[in-house]
Amino acid sequence: MMLGLGNGAGVIADVSYAVPNAIGFGFPYYWNYQVWGTKGIISFSAHSKGVELYSDQSNKVEIIKGIETDNDYLKDFVSEIKFGTAKNINGSDVFMSTRATLTVQEKVL
Secondary structure (H helix, E strand, O other): OEEEOOOOOEEEEEOOOOOOOOOHHHOOOOOEEEEEEOOEEEEEOOOOOEEEEEEOOOOOOEEEEOOOOOOOHHHHHHHHHHHOOOOOOOHHHHHHHHHHHHHHHHHHO
16 A cells, blocks of 8 residues: 655555465564655564654654553554454553654654
């Protein structure tokens, strides 16, 4: 999927399941995303140890570390769609996700 906005920002994402069976979910670029704008680019995948930030302020990549969790958010997401309930998503998780999203936005702005 590719999305381009009128202001020059854009998104490229590969969320396909089309990988060789022998590699399966271990493929390092599984669910791979790139988001770009005039001030920077971020890149991450399902197996990333952090978000790669390429900023117009530096010629080196910065790795923004994620927050470790024991929850399986993909299973919770599917459960929410199928049954209307998600076992492990609570207010604390929503705040943690929001904080992580704002941290990334702050780095890019």
